[in-house]
Amino acid sequence: MEIRPTTDEDRDVFVDTVHAAFGRFPETPTEGGGLWWSALEMDRCLLALTADGRPVGTAGAHSFELTLPGETIVPVPGVTAVGVVPSHRRRGVLSAMMRHQLAGSRANGEFLSVLLASEATIYGRFGYGPATYTQELTVPRHRAALAVPRAPGAADTAATRADDGSVEVLRSAGCGEILEEVYDRYRRAQPGALSRPHRWWALRAGQPPISPAPRYVALHRDADGRPDGYASYSLGEPDTTLTVDEIIATDDAVFTALARFVLDHDLVTQVVFKHVPPQHPLRRQLADFRAGKVSGDMDWLWVRLLDVPRALTARGWFADGELVLDVEDPFLGEQGRHLLTVRDGKADCVPTDREPDLSLDVSDLGSVYLGGTAPSTLVRAGHVRAHSPDAATLADTLFRTDRAPHCLHWF
Ligand SMILES: CC(=O)SCCNC(=O)CCNC(=O)[C@H](O)C(C)(C)COP(=O)(O)OP(=O)(O)OC[C@H]1O[C@@H](n2cnc3c(N)ncnc32)[C@H](O)[C@@H]1OP(=O)(O)O
Numbered sequence: 001m002e003i004r005p006t007t008d009e010d011r012d013v014f015v016d017t018v019h020a021a022f023g024r025f026p027e028t029p030t031e032g033g034g035l036w037w038s039a040l041e042m043d044r045c046l047l048a049l050t051a052d053g054r055p056v057g058t059a060g061a062h063s064f065e066l067t068l069p070g071e072t073i074v075p076v077p078g079v080t081a082v083g084v085v086p087s088h089r090r091r092g093v094l095s096a097m098m099r100h101q102l103a104g105s106r107a108n109g110e111f112l113s114v115l116l117a118s119e120a121t122i123y124g125r126f127g128y129g130p131a132t133y134t135q136e137l138t139v140p141r142h143r144a145a146l147a148v149p150r151a152p153g154a155a156d157t158a159a160t161r162a163d164d165g166s167v168e169v170l171r172s173a174g175c176g177e178i179l180e181e182v183y184d185r186y187r188r189a190q191p192g193a194l195s196r197p198h199r200w201w202a203l204r205a206g207q208p209p210i211s212p213a214p215r216y217v218a219l220h221r222d223a224d225g226r227p228d229g230y231a232s233y234s235l236g237e238p239d240t241t242l243t244v245d246e247i248i249a250t251d252d253a254v255f256t257a258l259a260r261f262v263l264d265h266d267l268v269t270q271v272v273f274k275h276v277p278p279q280h281p282l283r284r285q286l287a288d289f290r291a292g293k294v295s296g297d298m299d300w301l302w303v304r305l306l307d308v309p310r311a312l313t314a315r316g317w318f319a320d321g322e323l324v325l326d327v328e329d330p331f332l333g334e335q336g337r338h339l340l341t342v343r344d345g346k347a348d349c350v351p352t353d354r355e356p357d358l359s360l361d362v363s364d365l366g367s368v369y370l371g372g373t374a375p376s377t378l379v380r381a382g383h384v385r386a387h388s389p390d391a392a393t394l395a396d397t398l399f400r401t402d403r404a405p406h407c408l409h410w411f
Pocket residue numbers: 021022079080081082083084085088089090091092093094095096115116117118119121122125
């Protein structure tokens with residue numbers, strides 16, 4: 001078995017092999033499928049070949065930026081197009097490609113790696129843990145009224161003040177540059193969010209509103225006319241349903257204005273919001289709390305740490321304290337005991353021989369890293385070992401973030 005990086009000349013054979021692994025035939029370019037492949041960075045893709053040169057496995061990576069808690073922005077490989085053809089599975093082809101890819105990412109100086117998992121059972125063994133979650137919310141229109149904010153003075157807070165901006169309906173085909181700019185501003189402030197490289201928008205490679213699939217876009221502008229949010233949506237699938245691909249908003253009031261816009265839409269019986277952060281206040285804003293039904297709930301971004309001290313010192317922290325973490329990385333055959341010291345929002349992380357507070361697998365550290373999973377949940381699940389009664393509470397306090405992570409970029 002040979003694993004080698006690809007070049008532009010390999011694009012067709014790479015794409016063909018991915019399709020064979022997923023049991024699909026190539027999509028026609030009119031559906032946007034062909035465009036999606038055009039965004040692949042062939043110098044970041046790998047092909048696994050048999051001794052006689054037949055391609056049997058693929059793995060790729062996009063060069064993204066990830067926003068960490070504290071609004072630090074770091075480069076990450078977004079692992080994608082992973083597949084092994086059915087005739088060659090369970091012989092270690094993926095394991096060999098993962099090893100190759102992780103070594104390559106480290107050589108690039110990347111200290112985190114991220115992916116979206118087709119199955120939740122695949123990537124834990126390679127050190128990835130689910131780190132962000134997303135929900136689909138379905139709201140019948142006849143129960144969609146929003147409540148009047150109850151808090152004294154609520155009319156003046158950023159989240160609930162009356163909207164002094166405006167909404168204009170456009171078509172996604174004609175406003176890509178505006179969406180790109182708004183998305184970029186949003187993702188820089190949202191922990192867990194990934195960049196959408198300019199190339200993607202220019203190639204229209206991705207899911208709506210990036211792809212050429214026809215979409216309406218409700219574009220929100222502030223009182224000065226500057227775009228500060230949008231909702232990309234389609235009508236009528238199924239009949240009389242308005243489906244929101246994504247609401248991108250630079251603050252809560254803009255999100256509310258856009259939610260109000262789609263919930264008020266005529267000739268619609270229900271609104272499906274495809275991506276709502278699990279802790280989002282939208283359900284609380286409905287006058288009828290039960291009107292917002294969680295119709296989908298899943299993990300989204302999986303995170304793997306490639307360099308524990310660098311990763312822990314890169315993110316922002318919101319409580320002072322000390323914690324000793326004993327981290328096992330069985331896939332890479334590594335183990336390290338780290339003293340994490342947080343003061344004034346910054347962490348120091350050094351090797352130590354002090355007794356650990358927590359013993360954990362690197363995949364579980366990936367799960368808690370962005371603040372989307374409390375360490376105590378993994379202690380209660382039996383995956384992380386707390387060495388004292390207070391250790392889990394201390395870890396919860398330290399890893400907690402000012403804003404829950406969320407990612408809705410598909411790749
Ligand atoms: C980021 C992305 O692109 S997600 C897309 C992932 N791709 C797919 O889902 C396409 C369909 N599936 C496939 O192509 C293949 O089954 C793959 C890529 C998931 C696995 O490839 P393989 O070469 O069979 O994996 P490999 O032989 O290295 O398996 C390593 C270990 O993982 C386990 N494993 C592999 N796939 C799975 C799975 N789908 N579910 C559970 N365990 C799995 C194997 O049993 C093996 O365990 P062991 O070490 O205890 O024996």
